[in-house]
Amino acid sequence: MKPLATLKNTPPTSQVRTSHLTHRASPTGYAHLPTVDAVTLEERAAEFTKRSIKTSAKLAGLKLAVSVCDLTTLEGKDTPGKVAYLCRKALQPADAKYDVPPCAAVCVYPNMVKYARKFLDGSGTSILPVRSETHGRDARATPKVAAVATGFPSGQYPLRTKLEEVRRTVADGADEIDMVIDRCAFLAGDHAKVFDEIAATKEACGPAHLKVILETGELVTYDNVRLASEIAMQAGGDFIKTSTGKVNPAATIPVTLVMLEAIRDYFFATGIRIGMKPAGGIRNSKQALAYLVMVKETLGDDWLNPQMFRFGASTLVNDLLMQIAKQVDGNYQSSDYFSLP
Amino acid sequence: MKTKTKAVKLSAKRVVAAPSHAVVPLKERRLNFGNKWDYAHAPEDSKNYVIAPQHELFIGGKFVKPTSGKYFESINPATEQTLTTITAANADDVDSAVKSARKAYDKVWSKMSGRERGKYLYRIARIIQEKARELAVLETLDGGKTIKESRDVDLPLVAAHFFYYAGWADKLKYAFPGKTPQPLGVAGQIIPWNFPLLMAAWKIAPALACGNTVVLKPAETTSITALRLAQIFQEAELPDGVVNIVTGAGETGAALVNHPDIDKIAFTGSTEVGKAIARIVAQASSPVRPGDSNGRDARATKKLTLELGGKAANILFEDAPIDQAIEGVIAGIYFNQGHVCCAGSRLFVQEGIYSTVIKKLRDRIQTLRVGNPLDKNTDIGAINSRPQLEKIRELVQSGVAEGAELTQSSCSLPAKGYWFAPSFLTGVTHAHRVANEEIFGPVLSVMTFRTPEEAFERANNIPYGLSAGVWTDKGSKIFKMVNKLRAGVVWANTYNKFDPTSPFGGYKESGFGREGGLHGLAAYCRLD
Numbered sequence: 014m015k016p017l018a019t020l021k022n023t024p025p026t027s028q029v030r031t032s033h034l035t036h037r038a039s040p041t042g043y044a045h046l047p048t049v050d051a052v053t054l055e056e057r058a059a060e061f062t063k064r065s066i067k068t069s070a071k072l073a074g075l076k077l078a079v080s081v082c083d084l085t086t087l088e089g090k091d092t093p094g095k096v097a098y099l100c101r102k103a104l105q106p107a108d109a110k111y112d113v114p115p116c117a118a119v120c121v122y123p124n125m126v127k128y129a130r131k132f133l134d135g136s137g138t139s140i141l142p143v144r145s146e147t148h149g150r151d152a153r154a155t156p157k158v159a160a161v162a163t164g165f166p167s168g169q170y171p172l173r174t175k176l177e178e179v180r181r182t183v184a185d186g187a188d189e190i191d192m193v194i195d196r197c198a199f200l201a202g203d204h205a206k207v208f209d210e211i212a213a214t215k216e217a218c219g220p221a222h223l224k225v226i227l228e229t230g231e232l233v234t235y236d237n238v239r240l241a242s243e244i245a246m247q248a249g250g251d252f253i254k255t256s257t258g259k260v261n262p263a264a265t266i267p268v269t270l271v272m273l274e275a276i277r278d279y280f281f282a283t284g285i286r287i288g289m290k291p292a293g294g295i296r297n298s299k300q301a302l303a304y305l306v307m308v309k310e311t312l313g314d315d316w317l318n319p320q321m322f323r324f325g326a327s328t329l330v331n332d333l334l335m336q337i338a339k340q341v342d343g344n345y346q347s348s349d350y351f352s353l354p
Numbered sequence: 355m356k357t358k359t360k361a362v363k364l365s366a367k368r369v370v371a372a373p374s375h376a377v378v379p380l381k382e383r384r385l386n387f388g389n390k391w392d393y394a395h396a397p398e399d400s401k402n403y404v405i406a407p408q409h410e411l412f413i414g415g416k417f418v419k420p421t422s423g424k425y426f427e428s429i430n431p432a433t434e435q436t437l438t439t440i441t442a443a444n445a446d447d448v449d450s451a452v453k454s455a456r457k458a459y460d461k462v463w464s465k466m467s468g469r470e471r472g473k474y475l476y477r478i479a480r481i482i483q484e485k486a487r488e489l490a491v492l493e494t495l496d497g498g499k500t501i502k503e504s505r506d507v508d509l510p511l512v513a514a515h516f517f518y519y520a521g522w523a524d525k526l527k528y529a530f531p532g533k534t535p536q537p538l539g540v541a542g543q544i545i546p547w548n549f550p551l552l553m554a555a556w557k558i559a560p561a562l563a564c565g566n567t568v569v570l571k572p573a574e575t576t577s578i579t580a581l582r583l584a585q586i587f588q589e590a591e592l593p594d595g596v597v598n599i600v601t602g603a604g605e606t607g608a609a610l611v612n613h614p615d616i617d618k619i620a621f622t623g624s625t626e627v628g629k630a631i632a633r634i635v636a637q638a639s640s641p642v643r644p645g646d647s648n649g650r651d652a653r654a655t656k657k658l659t660l661e662l663g664g665k666a667a668n669i670l671f672e673d674a675p676i677d678q679a680i681e682g683v684i685a686g687i688y689f690n691q692g693h694v695c696c697a698g699s700r701l702f703v704q705e706g707i708y709s710t711v712i713k714k715l716r717d718r719i720q721t722l723r724v725g726n727p728l729d730k731n732t733d734i735g736a737i738n739s740r741p742q743l744e745k746i747r748e749l750v751q752s753g754v755a756e757g758a759e760l761t762q763s764s765c766s767l768p769a770k771g772y773w774f775a776p777s778f779l780t781g782v783t784h785a786h787r788v789a790n791e792e793i794f795g796p797v798l799s800v801m802t803f804r805t806p807e808e809a810f811e812r813a814n815n816i817p818y819g820l821s822a823g824v825w826t827d828k829g830s831k832i833f834k835m836v837n838k839l840r841a842g843v844v845w846a847n848t849y850n851k852f853d854p855t856s857p858f859g860g861y862k863e864s865g866f867g868r869e870g871g872l873h874g875l876a877a878y879c880r881l882d
Binding site: 047048049050052053054056057063064065066067068069070071073074077274277280281283284285286305309310312313314315317 | 376377378379380382383385386387388389390391392393394395396502506673674675676677678679681682713721730731827847848
């Protein structure tokens with residue numbers, strides 16, 4: 014394939030990363046990518062779920078998990094009121110006595126971005142400070158505003174409107190854009206088109222961070238996931254993300270492992286650290302800790318922070334908080350004791 | 355992560371920080387497996403499992419004191435603390451065990467229907483499942499292997515072997531169509547210390563299913579679980595004398611091999627001892643027993659199966675699923691601290707991916723957690739004994755002295771107990787001792803090749819032939835390699851997979867005879 018194919022009626026493809034594009038682009042396209050063996054991959058993935066995370070490690074892991082959450086609401090019925098709840102929850106997930114950091118971001122549809130921006134910017138001083146800075150970031154950092162875009166979730170829209178959507182969303186105040194790849198082009202074999210769309214979106218993002226959603230549930234095979242990860246990283250994605258949450262299966266541990274391995278190889282090849290965001294289907298603390306174990310044992314400490322790793326989740330946070338309260342207070346509380354997002 | 359940030363003015367109202375990609379220079383591209391988020395201790399509870407201060411012999415269904423009067427200490431290799439004392443059986447003790455087995459064979463077990471024998475085996479299997487956690491803890495305390503492995507690998511397989519052979523007990527005629535399978539008589543079985551309970555199951559289950567009785571000698575460093583298994587036999591009301599257990603070191607084993615009234619010797623252990631046993635068996639013969647059930651002269655030599663050492667080749671082709679292959683290499687050599695006869699201890703890497711594989715291996719061994727075997731997060735436990743640790747050290751030193759380069763995990767090792775950090779040696783050639791001798795520890799010898807022909811030629815260039823592994827995405831290459839490799843087991847795109855239905859055994863100096871599956875039944879039957 015030609016990594017930099019020119020499309021008619023589209024802006025020129027991004028030249029942001031020409032240095033490593035030339036490094037990776039080869040006459041054989043992506044034929045050099047390693048294949049993935051499903052059986053051994055899934056065995057390795059299962060090992061991460063068997064780590065026994067107890068006491069102090071559990072508490073630290075749960076807090077880390079909160080700090081990397083992209084608190085998400087992606088529904089047709091979202092309103093400014095709902096987004097206000099979400100933002101307040103992201104700013105201060107729990108009572109200050111639990112010393113819980115804020116979430117990494119809120120993730121909303123483009124039309125909700127301006128409200129999220131307003132609620133987050135306007136309430137910074139009213140938040141009770143968290144005591145320590147054990148969470149790898151400024152514990153009082155304001156959550157980012159992330160927005161899904163590019164015809165989320167299907168991506169079956171013209172590139173021109175996708176890019177316009179991205180520009181407007183960034184102008185409305187989005188710090189991060191979660192785009193979807195063109196699965197139609199990918200499955201039809203037009204990898205150049207997938208690449209070019211991502212590169213064009215990256216350019217349209219301007220200063221905003223770009224997360225590239227592969228929608229692994231529609232790519233189905235691990236080899237496809239590996240290839241799509243590679244394309245997304247080469248084309249300029251800052252993060253690669255598993256799913257929209259609208260397709261089943263969403264994030265799984267083996268799929269995330271394939272993507273982490275792709276990130277690892279890309280780091281060694283280019284020196285660039287790409288972030289990872291599993292999203293969809295991560296609902297409880299046990300799952301979240303298994304993902305963190307996987308990141309720790311696959312990419313190491315440099316990825317255990319909200320700059321390099323995120324969870325896309327809507328209901329996970331309160332389960333994490335319930336477990337944190339159990340660790341601190343010694344007993345479980347009902348859901349009535351945890352604020353709704 | 356270091357990120358440069360530059361302020362970008364988007365509108366009059368707000369300014370966002372846009373991280374631009376920091377490119378890490380080539381020399382600094384490494385993964386940092388530190389303690390930013392470390393796992394707390396997670397030890398398996400062992401308080402409820404009491405180990406008696408003294409263990410006796412198990413003969414005729416009872417625990418009896420030895421005529422030798424001798425005992426030796428059994429220690430926990432992770433702490434060097436004494437766990438219990440074990441009997442050192444002498445020739446007289448062995449003789450009484452064999453007599454008890456012969457009596458049980460003649461009076462009870464050979465006359466019992468297969469269906470009834472099967473019931474006992476099923477009962478034993480179920481009790482093992484019920485007591486799996488206790489047995490796993492004992493196995494870990496006594497042998498140094500991680501609780502993760504004794505719990506998730508050893509014990510499930512132990513129960514599976516009893517279940518599997520229980521199923522065959524009443525179907526032997528169907529296992530060998532047109533034949534009338536007959537038991538051999540008394541089987542003397544000598545097992546190693548690397549999988550104490552699992553090896554006992556591999557030996558005892560098929561022997562009993564076919565109607566034989568057994569005298570088992572566990573390894574001297576790992577006898578506790580075999581004697582706990584004896585209590586399970588009592589609980590299952592297995593007829594007295596059907597299984598007898600004599601403990602002790604080489605002397606006890608020699609007495610068993612030399613005993614004239616044994617019909618079959620099954621040995622798993624070192625090639626050196628295996629050769630000695632083969633010599634003894636070749637010279638001895640079973641006595642004529644009047645009234646042999648087939649009315650034939652039973653003066654045939656003792657039957658013998660040997661499962662000995664190995665130095666398996668794990669072969670990585672350029673088209674392999676590389677990250678999974680690395681996992682296979684890791685599992686192949688570091689499983690059970692490398693105390694595995696079929697361990698993938700020689701890694702052959704196709705030259706084109708050599709540097710990638712070495713880099714990935716170096717990172718991966720850094721994430722292996724070495725330490726307290728009872729901790730549920732431990733990946734590498736203790737070396738089984740001081741002599742074994744010294745043997746590993748000596749061989750690794752010879753490798754370095756002969757010019758190989760040693761890479762070790764930088765993990766810290768406990769002050770007490772026997773430990774060896776996960777290691778691999780590069781720059782190894784066939785002329786190195788570490789390419790030919792079984793290290794039986796967490797040490798991998800890495801070599802290279804260019805073509806498939808060269809790969810199997812080099813893989814076969816060894817006196818052993820127990821197992822091998824092939825990693826490639828291409829099915830046709832797998833079949834080509836499997837047909838050329840002289841190894842009893844060849845795993846393709848996986849490693850160290852065990853199942854009671856699958857035969858296991860070696861070529862050349864790795865021994866002869868097969869255990870597991872139908873082949874494993876044949877080793878305990880007379881077929882004519």
